[in-house]
Structure formats: structure tokens, C-alpha cells
Amino acid sequence: MLTLHCPCCGVDADETDLHAGGEAHLKRHGPGSSDEQFEEYLFMRENPKGVHFERWRHAYGCGKWFLAARCTSTLEVFGTYPAQTLEPPQDIKDAISAKRPGWVWREFS
Amino acid sequence: MSNAVSALQARVAPGEVTIREGGLRGMIILRGDLASKKLRNLCKTVTGVAVPAQGQADVTGDEGLCWMSPDELLVLVPYAEVGEALAAIDKALDGEHYLAENVSDARALIHVEGAFAREVMAKLAPVDLHPDSFNPGDFRRTRLAQAAAAFWMRDEDTFEVICFRSVAEYVFGLLAQSAKEGPVGYFAKT
Numbered sequence: 001m002l003t004l005h006c007p008c009c010g011v012d013a014d015e016t017d018l019h020a021g022g023e024a025h026l027k028r029h030g031p032g033s034s035d036e037q038f039e040e041y042l043f044m045r046e047n048p049k050g051v052h053f054e055r056w057r058h059a060y061g062c063g064k065w066f067l068a069a070r071c072t073s074t075l076e077v078f079g080t081y082p083a084q085t086l087e088p089p090q091d092i093k094d095a096i097s098a099k100r101p102g103w104v105w106r107e108f109s
Numbered sequence: 110m111s112n113a114v115s116a117l118q119a120r121v122a123p124g125e126v127t128i129r130e131g132g133l134r135g136m137i138i139l140r141g142d143l144a145s146k147k148l149r150n151l152c153k154t155v156t157g158v159a160v161p162a163q164g165q166a167d168v169t170g171d172e173g174l175c176w177m178s179p180d181e182l183l184v185l186v187p188y189a190e191v192g193e194a195l196a197a198i199d200k201a202l203d204g205e206h207y208l209a210e211n212v213s214d215a216r217a218l219i220h221v222e223g224a225f226a227r228e229v230m231a232k233l234a235p236v237d238l239h240p241d242s243f244n245p246g247d248f249r250r251t252r253l254a255q256a257a258a259a260f261w262m263r264d265e266d267t268f269e270v271i272c273f274r275s276v277a278e279y280v281f282g283l284l285a286q287s288a289k290e291g292p293v294g295y296f297a298k299t
Contacts, residue, residue, distance in 0.1 A: 008179055010163050014235030017251055060252045062178035
């Protein structure tokens with residue numbers, strides 16, 4: 001069972017209070033992009049065993065989206081941060097590095 | 110105007126912890142910039158209390174304010190005064206980016222009163238309701254079993270629960286059953 005801290009309302013929300021929103025930090029490719037980029041945006045997803053970045057919505061609470069960094073194999077949560085972020089903040093990266101040295105996820109490490 | 114009735118028409122499930130439908134209550138959803146001075150002053154004028162901090166509610170009697178999300182407040186007023194309050198809001202915030210909507214008839218209010226009210230609630234919501242972490246003044250939006258709900262404590266032994274009117278029957282049933290099954294003793298007072 002996951003418990004994620006919602007950065008929008010400050011509540012430690014149970015998984016059942018939340019709605020999963022898939023992978024975080026997707027770059028949206030729309031009109032004018034190549035077929036490969038559009039395919040990447042629509043279909044290509046990471047499926048890691050280990051460090052992963054996800055979007056979550058505090059559906060039964062404040063209704064806001066936020067991002068979470070967690071480990072898919074141990075369910076350990078490294079941290080949550082606002083959805084208005086283009087890449088994981090440094091303190092989240094540091095927290096992951098402390099537990100999983102040498103981690104890599106897409107272009108982040 | 111038609112004769113307004115509350116969702117369960119003041120139904121009561123008596124017991125050690127009594128579940129009582131709270132009747133009609135004026136509720137206004139107010140969305141906007143909660144840091145705006147205009148909005149803060151207005152809230153004070155309408156309800157008599159200041160805008161509560163994140164995760165808090167300030168409710169006395171029928172009036173008060175609840176912090177719903179970073180850009181949303183629930184304004185509670187006596188049912189008969191909703192129109193007046195809404196007009197005051199619209200007048201004060203004219204020109205600002207905001208939304209105010211009367212949701213009184215879309216909601217139901219249920220009181221949970223009694224010695225182990227805390228446990229009646231804790232059995233249904235994924236929330237830490239230990240006296241160390243949830244007390245009068247705190248406000249929480251979450252779910253009760255399968256239905257969305259929000260609640261706060263009026264005092265140590267009383268919760269006020271709001272839910273959608275369409276699930277009032279379900280939520281009332283849940284609370285009544287939870288109360289009927291008695292205390293667990295998990296939050297035993299020392």
C-alpha cells in the first residue's frame with residue numbers, strides 16, 4: 001500500500017485517495033513533430049524495475065495533480081513534488097542517489 | 110419557490126454514538142486566489158471568521174469556512190442566508206477571477222456524536238484520526254468507504270460530515286453500521 005504526501009494540500013494520502021496518472025515528465029509532441037516523436041509521446045513508456053517517476057492526482061482530496069518519485073520493486077517513496085516541474089528537483093534526485101547510487105531514468109540521473 | 114427538504118430529512122440513528130442528518134445548510138463553493146486581500150476580507154464579512162490555514166476549518170454553529178484545496182473554500186452559512194451571501198460575494202469580487210456557486214442542495218450534512226465518534230469515522234476513512242494528528246479545527250477531504258466525503262470535528266466527541274446528496278443514504282448507512290458495531294478501543298483515552 002502506497003502513502004504519498006500531497007504537496008498541494010499537505011496531507012499524507014493513502015493510495016485509495018489517489019488516482020494514478022501514468023508516467024511523469026513526458027514531452028508533448030503535437031502538430032509539426034515527426035511520426036517518431038509522436039509515437040514516442042503517445043506510446044513509448046518506461047517500465048523500470050526500480051526508480052520511477054509518476055503523475056498522481058489527489059482525487060478524493062484537494063483534486064490536484066502532483067508528481068512522485070518511487071521505487072517500483074520496493075514501493076519506497078523518495079519524494080513528491082509539484083506537477084509544475086519540468087524535471088525532478090535536486091533534493092529528490094539527491095534522495096534517490098542516497099538510496100540507489102547510479103540510478104538512471106530516461107535523461108535524468 | 111418549492112419547499113426545500115434535506116437529503117434524509119433529519120433522520121436519526123440513535124445509539125452510544127448517534128448519527129443524525131444535519132438538515133439544511135447553506136454551502137457555497139468559492140474558488141479563487143485565497144491570498145487575495147479582497148477575498149479574505151469578504152470571507153470575514155460573510156462568515157465572521159478568517160480564512161483558515163491549509164487543511165483547517167473554522168466553523169461555529171451554522172457558519173464558517175473550510176479549506177478545500179489551494180484555490181477553493183467552502184463557505185458555510187445558514188440555509189436561508191445563501192442568496193444574500195452569494196450576492197455579497199458576487200458584489201465584492203466583481204472583476205476578479207473567481208467562481209462562487211451555491212451547492213447547498215447538492216450536499217448532505219451528517220453529524221456523528223458520541224464518545225467513540227473518532228473510531229466510527231476511523232473505521233471508514235483512510236485517515237490517521239489519532240488525537241495526536243486530528244483534532245477540532247482540522248479538516249479533511251477523503252472518502253468514507255466508497256463515497257467521497259469531507260469532515261471536521263466540532264468538538265472532541267462530534268464530527269460533522271458532508272457528502273454528495275446522491276450518496277447521503279449510503280454514507281448514513283455506513284456511519285450507522287460503524288456506530289452500531291461499537292468501539293475498537295484503538296484510541297483509548299489515557
